Amino acid sequence: MKRRDVLLAGAGGLALPAYLSLTSEGALAQGAGRTLLLAAPGTPEGFDGDALRPGTQETVVQVYEGLTRYGRVERNGRTYLNPAEIEGHLAERWRVSDDGLKYVFTLRQGVKSPYGNELTAADVEWSWAKSFDQKRTGAFIANVSNVTAVKALSPREVEFTLSAPSSIFLSALTLYVPGIYDSTEVKKHATPEDPWALRWMETNTAGFGAYHLRSIRAGEQAEFVANPNYFGRKPHFERVIYRAVPSGASRTTLLRSGQVQWIDRPTVQQVLDMQRDRRVKVEDVAGRAMASVRMNCAMRPFDDVRVRRAMNYATNKEALKQGVFLGTGDIAKSIIPPIVGGYDPSFFSYDHDPAKARALLAEAGFPNGFEIDLLFSNIWWWEEAMAVQLSDQLKAVGINCKPQRITGSDLRARGAPARQDMAFFTFEDGPIVLDPVYTLQLLARSNGVSNRAKYANPALDALIDRARTNPDKAVQAASVKEAQKIWMEDAPWVMTVYPQTFEAMAPNITGWVPHPDEHERWVDLKVG
C-alpha cells in the first residue's frame, strides 16, 4: 500500500464519523416541543386573501378569522363543523332588521392583534372597503351574499347593508376573505400609490387570528408564531415552521421519518401507502368537491340534453371510483355535495346503462356515436387517469373520445366566464361556504363563476334567486330541492366521484377538524 493510500484511508476514517455526528438529528419532530414542523410544496407567495395564490390560502386561514364561525359537533370521537349552526366569533352577537337588509354586529371585546391593537368597527369597515376596491375574491363573496355597504356605527358596532335578503350572508362571514385586518397597523405601511399596503402584505400579516407571520425566506421557509393576544383558547403550538419541500415523494419520506409532523397535499397513492405505515396517521373526510367531466351546453353535440344524459348513462361510475380513485371517495349523485345541508341524491338516475345511452344517442341523431376531444390538465392528480378510463368506457356506446392534455393555466383560462370555449373537459369544483344556495349560485347559475361550460336554465336561475333572497327556510329548502332535480335532468356534467379529502400527520397529532376550504387550522392541532 502506498503512502498516499494510507493517508486517504486515514482521512476517510476520520471524516465519516465526523459527518455522521453532524447529520444525526434523529426525528426532529419528536424534539420540537411546542413547534409544529410542516412540509408544503412551496412557501406562501403573499398574505393578501383577496389575491389568492397557490400557497397563500393555506396560511391566511391561520391569520385572519371571521366575524362568525360554524358550530361544532362530535361524531364518532371526531369534531366536525356544523353548517346548520352559525355562531359569533370576532363578533359577539348581531341583530337583523325586519326586512333582512341590515345587520348590525357587536364586536367581541378584548380581541387584539399581535401588535396590541384592539379590534374595532373601523377595522371591519376598512377591511371590506379594501375587498370592494380590489374587486377580487372578497368582492365576489360580497356580491354573492348581497352586501353593498359596510359602515362603522360606533367603536364596537358595525352595520352591513344588503341589496336583498341573503341566506348565504352569515355563512359567508365565516370565511377568511374579506379578511379582518388590524387596520391601525396596516395603514402605517400604506402609501399614496399603495393605499391598502398590499406590498407590505406580501411579507407581513396583521390579523386577529391565532397566528401571525414572524419571518419568511421566499421559496425556503416561513415561520409563524402564536398571537400572544389571541382572544380564543391558547394554541398548543407556539410556533409553526412551514418549510417548502416541492417534491411530494420527499414530503412523505420526511413525515415517515419523523422529520415533520404534517405534510400538505399528498396524492391518493401516497396516502394509501402511508395508511399501511404505523409511523404516520392518515385521517379522511368526505370531500366537498366533485370530480367531473364538463360538457359545453352551447356546443354541438352537447347542446342536446339527450346527448348529455347519454354520456352519464355510458359512464361506469363505480369502475371510475375503483380505477381512478383507487376505491376512495363517494359516487357523486347531486351538484350539492353531501357535506352541505340540503344534499338530495334522490333525483340521481344515471346508473351505468350503455343500452340506454345508445338509444338516447340514436334519438339525438348520433346512432353511430361521434368523435370528441377530452381536454385534461395536471391541476388535479386524477385527471389523466379519468380522461383515459372514461374514453375507454365511451367506446362501448360508439363515442370515439381522444384525451388531450393542456396546461393547467390554459384549462382555467378557457373555463373562465369570458371564454368557456372548451367542448369537453375535466374539472373539479366545490363550495368553500357550506351552504346549498351558495353551491348552486357558484356551480349551476348561468353566471356562476364555476359554471365553466355555458350551462344556462332560466328556471334554475329563478329558483336559485328565490332561495338566495327569501328568508323563509321552507321556501329555501324547497327551491334547493327543485333546483337539484332540474340540474340532474339537464345533466350538464358527467358526474363521477366526490374525491375524499385526506390529511397525513405524525401519529401523536390530534384535534384535526375538517374545513370546507380543505385547510387544517393549526389552532385546532395538539400533541397527544
Added chain:
Amino acid sequence: MRAIGGFLARRALLLVPLLVAVSFLCFMLVRLGGQDPVAMLAGPTATAAEIEMIRGNLALDQPLWAQFLAWLGEVARGDLGRSWVSNRPVLTELLDRAPATLELLLYGVAIGALVGIPVGLKAARRPDGMFDQASRFLSLLGFSTPTYWLGLMALFVFFYLLGWAPPGMGRISLMVEPPPRITGSYMWDALLAGNQEAFASAASQLVLPVLCVAVISAAPIVKQTRAIALEVLASDYIRYARAQGLPPRELRRMVLRNSMVPVVTFVGTELAGLVGTTALIEYVFAWGGLGQFGLNAIIQGDFAVVQGYVLALALFSVIVFVVVDLLVMLLEPRAGARA
C-alpha cells in the same frame, strides 16, 4: 495582458447581441407556449372584467413585439420586472437564490472533475484493461441514471434507510437559525459569523445533493478525458517521447498537459450545461435555488421570472466560457497568441 484585455473587450461586445437574441427566443417561446397565467392570478372567482383588467395591468393585451421591446427597455435599465406570482422584483429573487445554486453546482462539478479526470487518464493507460472496463461501466451507469431518480434514491438510501445523511429539506436544518447574509452561502456565512451550529448544519445538508451533481458530472468527464488521453497517447510526439526513453512519470505529465485544453473546455461545457439539470436535484432536496425557482415559474406560467431565469442562465454560460477561454490561454500560450 494586452491580448487578454482585447479578448475580453471583444467578448463583451459579442455579449450584447447574444443576450438580446437569447432573450428574444425565450420571450417568444414563453409567450407562444399557450400558457395563460392570468386565470391563475385572477383566482377561481374572477369575472371576465377582472381577467381583462389583470391582462391589461400586465400589458398582455399589447402586441408581442411591443411587449418584448418594453421588457428589453426595462432590462437595459437593470429591471427584470416583477414576479407575477410573488410580486417581488425578479432580479432580487434571482440574486437571493443564485448563491444556493452556484454552491451546489461548483462543488459538484469540482468533485466530478477531481474524480473524473484522474479516472479517465488512468483508464486510458490500459485500454480495455480491468480498470478501464470498470470505469466505463460506472460512467455508463452515471450517464443513464435519471437525475430525479438519483436524488430520490440517494435520499432513500442515505437518509431514510441508513440515517447517514440529513433529510432533504433545504440548505439548513429546520431547527437552526440561518446566519446573517454575507455571501449568500449558509456554510460560508456561518463560518464568517463564527456560528458553528449553522456551519455544521449547512455543510451536512450540502453533502448529498453535491454528491448527486458530482456523479452526474463525473460520468461524461471520465468518458471524455479517456477519449482525449487516448488520442494524445497515440500522437507522434508521445510515441517519440516514449522511444526516447522518457520515464513513465514524465510521460504522464506530458499526456496530462496536452489533454488539459480539451478537458478544461469540456468541464466548462459541463458546468454550463448542468445548471438546468441541477434544477431537478434542487427540486428533490428542496434546495430553494435558482433552478427550483425557474422550474416552478415554468410550471406556474410566471413569464417574467422565466425570462429572467433564462437570461441569468445565458449570462452564466457566457461567463463560464470566458473563464474557460482565459484558462485555455494560460494553459496553451499559442491560443493566447491567436487571440
